[in-house]
Amino acid sequence: MHRDEDLMKNPFMTNMKFLEQAKDETEFQRILKILTVPAKSGIYISRYDLKKMGSLLGVDIPIKERKEMLKDLFIYAKQMDQMKQFLDIIIDFINYRISQYTEITENYPKTEKLTSRWIKKAQSLIDFVENMKKEVDIYKNI
Template sequence: MFNKDDLMRNPFMTNTKFEQQYDFLKEEGEFDRILKILTVPAKSGIYLSRFDIRSIALALGVDVNVRERKEMLKDLFFYAKQLNKMKEYLDLLIQFTQHKIDQYKQLQEEYPKSAWIIQNWIDKAQKLITFIENLKKEVDIYKV
């Protein structure tokens, strides 16, 4: 349960980190859920490193500051919207995810005894592609 003394035990914990530790303090919005899906490998099936996010940004023609991955992705969403490149951004995320799936498939061939474990990650990554494709459809509908 929520303990206010947690902040006192760790004086270096920022308010944001404190809130993140206790999810029930704030209601999560749809945009936050999208960012969580992209940044949590157990949900997305892939790991987007800061370097990967920066590479995607440069491919989009944007230079983002290197910082927390979630914040970098948030910045990229805002830049893509401002530059009317949201579909391009989502396409880059799909390409990156497909590249990861291809790497997983190669691992399955090289390590057939682990294929069933790797398949779990492939399935999650394919669901992520479907999720991003649905986001692209929403971009068309709402002209985001």
């Protein structure tokens, strides 16, 4: 239980404007929401994607609600001291989605207005996750 509580206090939140929308939520709950709501993140992470991320971390997580699966992955990564590796896996996934959006734009130029918005959100998400990685280093030494 303590590890879960420690993760809930995670000081990963930095420069995200829409975080003020959920004042009563913990920072960790906001991170989960950011990553699982496509309108905020610019990407959709499926259960299959989360299962694959888990296997890249060396864990076979059970299929359940996406936010719960993501929470389990964060807890596992923190317990196994693999948070930076997990955040890199997330960044790789976001870059993969951006490449898919780029390919759609190239094949269907009329979609550019829509895909450019998704790409911009996804790139902001990469910046957000990169900031989380910096925070892992900062708080590791405390």
